[in-house]
Amino acid sequence: MKILLIGSGGREHAMAWKMAQNSTVEKIYCAPGNGGSAKENKCENVKLEKTEELIKFAKENNIALTVVGPEAPLVEGIVDEFKKSGLKIFGPGSLGAKLEGSKSFSKDFMKKYNVKTAEYAVFEDASKSLSYLKSCSYPIVIKADGLAAGKGVVICEDYTLAEETIKSFMVEDVFKGSGKKVVIEEYLEGVEASILSITDGKTIIPFVSSKDHKQIFDDNKGPNTGGMGAISPNPYCTEAVLKSFNEEILKPTLVGIQEERMDFVGIIFFGLMITKKGVYLLEYNVRLGDPETQVVLYLMKSDFVDLINAAIDKKLSDFDLKWHEGNACCVVASSKGYPKKYNTGYEISGIDDAGDKVFCAGVKLEDGVYKTSGGRVLCATAKGTTLDEAIERAYRDIEKIKFDGIYYRKDIGRAK
CATH class of the missing domain: 3.40.50.20 (Rossmann fold)
Structure with missing residues (x-):
């Protein structure tokens, strides 16, 4: 094959x-x-x-x-x-992929099918969005409608930052069209969770939960990135949280996929916020998350190819998806300056010395030598019988890796 x-x-x-x-x-x-x-x-x-x-x-x-x-x-x-x-x-085909490709489409889908989510408004005119923002209570969340490599969401603490964000997205067009339309959303306070799932259009099977650390600096400070590390399972995903997710988010999503005739066979990723008021859906993604995939697949006991084929054959309801016991943690090493300007081409050592597994991202191989080629360079991934052990093993491996300007967070799995 x-x-x-x-x-x-x-x-x-x-x-x-x-x-x-x-x-x-x-x-x-x-x-x-x-x-x-x-x-x-x-x-x-x-x-x-x-x-x-x-x-x-x-x-x-x-x-x-x-x-x-x-x-x-x-x-x-x-x-x-x-x-x-x-x-x-x-x-998924292009219709199903709009659940990620357009934030406004996905929010309208959530509203139509009673998927629990934050209140929102959609704007295509910068001046109208600014007028609306003057009447909002803060913090507020502004999202670019289209794809923005995980960087199109800004939590605005006040009107000044909101105004700057609208100018950047809609006027300066930093996302080359993806931010010309924006979703302005109610801010939800809580802890984020990622539930990667697979669907054949008839059944959705959720994977083990995970938690991504998006911001560049320790203590969840600084701008958003594509993700600086992840753990699985997510300790905040209690039985009660998963039950609420299943009833108020997963089930109505499946109804919507079927009602809209999306013919959705693929991955559906639920980005959740666990709040005091309940579990809310922040967004859909229609592919595996990065770096969540690195920890989730590391814990998957079942065969991934067999799982994919079961989805394509519309036989997911018969598939018994199994997971390894324990926990996984991954720590992302990035280039100095990421998520803004950074240099590449630096030689990398230590990848093959890891005790667990290093997954490469912004890495090229030249004459047998690893060199940096992107912002997020690689991801040290480890398993443990406890979360503490998984974190310790991942950091033990990342410390073996060297390249000019290497940067990684020191609190992956510890930060809330």
């Missing part, structure tokens, strides 16, 4: 590592992959990114299954194009 895996991040390296454990998998082509996937068992990087190139490659190389890692190709409709060509692919 040959698999084509689309993407180049730490998430995709983790997916390739997990799928390679299936005994029927002969080869995984990572398009374009990274320096970590280049050395992974059964894996080979291929320099392909355009949909038409990927379809041609899948046909010419007898690819049995294509798996899409990142959100952008899904939103652009890659699944629809592959299916038109008679190719087997895992991921």
Whole structure:
């Protein structure tokens, strides 16, 4: 069995590592992959990114299954194009992908199907949004409507920051079109949780819970990033929280997917806020999270390829998804200056010395040498019988890794 895996991040390296454990998998082509996937068992990087190139490659190389890692190709409709060509692919079509591709679409979907979420308003005019913000109580949340690589959400403590955010998103257009429309949302105070899940359109199976640490500095300070580390399970996801999530968020979401005829076969990721008033849905993602994937797949006992095929065959209700006991933690090492300006091309040492697993993201392999090539460079991931042990093991590994300007948070798994 040959698999084509689309993407180049730490998430995709983790997916390739997990799928390679299936005994029927002969080869995984990572398009374009990274320096970590280049050395992974059964894996080979291929320099392909355009949909038409990927379809041609899948046909010419007898690819049995294509798996899409990142959100952008899904939103652009890659699944629809592959299916038109008679190719087997895992991921939602463009309609289902709008649940992530458009914040306003997803909020309207939540409202229509009674999914518990924060109050909100949508604006396409900067002056109207500023007028509305003058009447708001603070803090308030401003979200770019479209894709913004995890950086399109700003919690505004006062009107001054809200005004700056609207100017940045809507006037200066920092997200190149994605922030021309904004969602202004009620601020919810609490603890965030990530529930990655898989659906075949008839059943949604939630994965073990996780918790992402988004902000760049310790104590959850500084600007948002794509994610600086994660733990699983999330200690705040109690039985009561998971019950509320199932009844007030998961079940009505499945009803909505069916009513809207989304033909959704893929990953659905629920970003939650656990508050004193209950559990609320912040957002949907239509792919695995990064770095949540690195801890969740590390704890997955069941075969990932078998799970994906069960979803494609619409047989998820018969799948017995199993998990390893214990906890997992991952710590992201980033380039100095990330999430703003940073330099790349620095040699990396210590990746192969890890006691557990290092998943590469912004890493390239040149003549057998690892070098930095992105903002989030890599992710040290470890398991433990307790959360404390998992955290300790992850930090033990990250401390072995060296490159110029290396930066990582010191409180992953400890910060609220």
